[in-house]
Amino acid sequence: MTGMAWMTPAVFLGAVLMMPQAAHAKDQKPDAVEGKCNENGGVYWPPKPKGHSYGCLNPDGSGIVCGGSKKGCDSWTAITPLRSRPKRAQELGMPEKPPNK
Secondary structure, eight states: OHHHHHHHHHHHHHHHHHSOOOEEEOOOOHHHHHHHHHHHTOEEEOOOTTOOOEEEEOTTSOEEEEOTTSSSEEEEOOOSOOSSOOHHHHHTTOOSSOOOO
16 A cells, blocks of 8 residues: 555656646747747747737747747747648748648
8 A cells, every 4th residue: 555655646746747848938029039930931920019929830830929928938849740731821821831841
């Protein structure tokens, strides 16, 4: 019974530590995010006048979101390559197929 008493918290702690999370990036100004987004060929959305979020979605699926209800930025990397882009991205001017690398 004592072996099970320490094993349950250890398994729970291991599972929590293994959960994927967005990387917390340092706070970046909208101009910096937009410039980097344009360099990478991504889609940038600007902040609204009342302090809403802003960010960028890159062609490879990686991106960054800043502002909103919490301070700072969250970023993520591409995990799997995109075969085709969502319709909304195409409406924003991105081609249907991402570039091959």
